[in-house]
Amino acid sequence: MSKKLFTEKEIQILSKNTYVKSVSSKGITYTDEFKELFIAQNEQGKTPREIFDECGFDEEVIGIGRIRSSGKRWREAYRKNGLLGLRDTRPVNTGRPSERELSLEEKYARLEAETNLLKAENELLKKIRFAERGMKKIKLSADQKFNLIHSVIEKYNLKGMVSYLCKVAGVSRQGYYNYFSAKQVERRKDREKQDESLRDLILKAYNFKNRKKGARQIKMVLAGQFGVVFNLKRIRRIMKKYGIESPFRRANPYKRIMKATQEHKVVPNVLSREFKQGIPFKVLLTDITYLYFGKGKRAYLSTIIDASTNEVLAHQVSDRVTLDIATDTLKKLKKNRRIKLAKGAYIHSDQGGHYTSPVYQKLVKKFRLGQSMSRRGNCWDNAPQESFFGHFKDLADIKPCETLEELKQEVKAAIHYYNHYRYQWNMNKMTPVQYRDHLLKVEA
Incomplete structure (x- = not known):
């Protein structure tokens, strides 16, 4: 059947032809008279296109594919059953049974x-x-x-x-x-046997020398050590089917989306490592780290610290490293009424996906903060923040925590101790809160 569909105008033109019994958008039903005429003239040497054209059918409307297929079908029917093979025996020009009302x-x-x-x-x-x-x-x-x-x-x-x-x-x-069907069932059984034998070979390569491997390594080990060559796609299919997982890191799809959409934007390094400016609430540093607690559990800690005083101004603990952990920390900073940001204050971070997100950057502008970012792959551009995480993990007793709620309580207590009771040699032997108050008095 031709894929060409007739328009309303074409249906009207075709329905006027005396050799057409009925026509729809998908097909034409020709009269028995036209079929017999076609066979007679075709045997005399006329082509299907010439016959259709002489009988008033427009080749552009019908399509050459429909003409050829109709001619071929009628010739085969005539060879098998003669003129009876050309007759339309359907009651109402359709092979479908009439719809009946269900009980x-x-x-x-x-x-x-x-x-x-x-x-x-x-x-x-x-x-x-x-x-x-x-x-x-x-x-x-x-x-x-x-x-x-x-x-x-x-x-x-x-x-x-x-x-x-x-x-x-x-x-x-x-x-x-x-x-x-019996044939397909048998074929699937044979394929299952082949897959099982291939699985055993892949597992040998996977565990070769007691070192787990990815699909590419497995392919090379199979060829180099066992003399067996398999397609890489086939190996990956078997690994997926039987749950043989590669131990190696996979590309982060979120980062690929970031590059493709170009929505995430990196801002310049405005700070340029000028951390200590002697003005509280002017230079803010932020980052996210992971915390291992209980039996193999992991959570994430996001903080904002004052670069001049090392005081932790806001923090957020979560079991997921989504965008919310960064935005919620920023919102906590804004809700803290005792924090009055200095004129020209800005927040500095690395180039992580949280901080290059348009949502996060929009929130930073809403809070009237400038934004600065470390250079790519350079941890020294955010050194005080990285140093704080190192000291904090030594200070906080997070390993015994069994639940996320217990971890949050311990983090809160450790940060309170760090701000109010942990004296720091390079800040006139004061705690972060004492040094902040000292700087504010000097300014006044």
Whole structure:
């Protein structure tokens, strides 16, 4: 069938032709008279295009593909059954059975079958989400849907519901029967055996010399040590199928999106390592570090410190390193009424995705702060902040904490001690709060 669709105007033109029985946007039904005329003239040596043209059909409207396919179909039918093969035996020019009204029992049976299929689909999706956490959108493959339909039919004894359930699931009925044919079942068994043998080889390469490897290393070890060459895509497919995970870091998709959209912007290094300016609340430093607590648990700490006094002005602890941890710390700084930012105050950070985010930068401008960033890969441009994290991890007793709430309490207590009771040699042997008050008196 031609893929060309007729417009309303073309349908009107074609319907006026005496050789057309009916026409729709998708196809034409020709009269038996025209088919017989076509065969007679074609045997006399005329081409299909000439016959259609002489009978008033516009080649541009019908399309050369439809002309050729119609001629081929009619010639084959004539060779097999003569003139009877050209006759249209359909009652109302269609091969589809007429739609009949379903009984209440049939409607109820269909609804019940659809409900059971949706329940099974939801159960499968839950299992997939549990196995593959972090995936936002999961789409079932045709094979998974075929197995779902089969399991629902077997479980609830839904005979005669294959067509309806295939329609509900959005798969073809023919594909369903092909999937469960003896030939396809045997083929899948053979492939499963091949995959299992390949899995064993991959595991040998994966654990070779007791060093775990990624897909590329596995491919090279298989070729170099075992004399086996496999396609890299095939190796990755088997690793994914049997849960053989690469121990190496993967590219951060968030960073790729940052580069592609170019929304995240780096600002210049305004600070230029001039940390001690002798003015409280003028130069603020911020960063995020990780904290290990309990049995293998990890949390994140975001802080804002005063570069002149080393006082921690705001902090936030979270079990996730999302943008919120940086923005919430900034909001806490703004809510603290005792902090009155100096004229021309700005906040300095590294070039992390949190600080280059347009959301974060917009918030900085809203709070009337300037922004400065360290040069790429240069930790010395934010040295006091990095130094604070080192001292803080020695000071805080975070390892015994079992819950996130316990960790937050310990961090809060440690920061309070650091601000009020930890004397610092380079600040006239004062605590950060004492040194801040000292600088404010000098200014006054």
